[in-house]
Amino acid sequence: MSRAFVKEAEDESVDLPDRPISPHPNLVTAEGLAAIQRSIDRFNAAYKAAIDKNDKSAIAAVQRELRYWSARLATAKLTQPSRDRTHVHFGSTVVVRREDGRMQTYRIVGEDEADPSRGTVSHVSPFARAVVGKSVGDVVTILGREAEVLEIK
Secondary structure (H helix, E strand, O other), X not given: OOHHHHHHHHHOOOOOOOOOOOOOOOEEOHHHHHHHHHHHHHHHHHXXXXXXXXXXXXXXXXXXXXXXXXXXXXXXXXXXXXXOOOOOOOXXXXXXXXXXXXXXXXXXXXXXXXXXXXXXXXXXXXXXXXXXXXOOOOEEEEOOEEEEEEEEO
């Protein structure tokens, strides 16, 4: 086997498919925009470390993340929460009472910052779609179940 074939194998890079990017507007809160920037900073540091180690798999993984977060930063639309507490908007915190009596509280945020376990949901989630534009006392249907809007913060 010639040395040329061995050299090619050593120079092979790892290609990973890009992370899918949502087709929805990239609305973000100030906190969400800061989180995107922190992600970029963290992956830039990880990229430098992967280069130093010559870890091709790590380099590919980090480049994929950098492409994703750079695209999210480029399309981010900083959206300030409305001061209007009569209707639900992006950035609102909404308290609802479900049919079974459970009370739930969620803040409506951007897709990348949504974490239901921490009380935040994406503006394109079924919950947000059901409550945006609603007022206290309105009854909405969320995934086939009714809920009443009790409070808008």
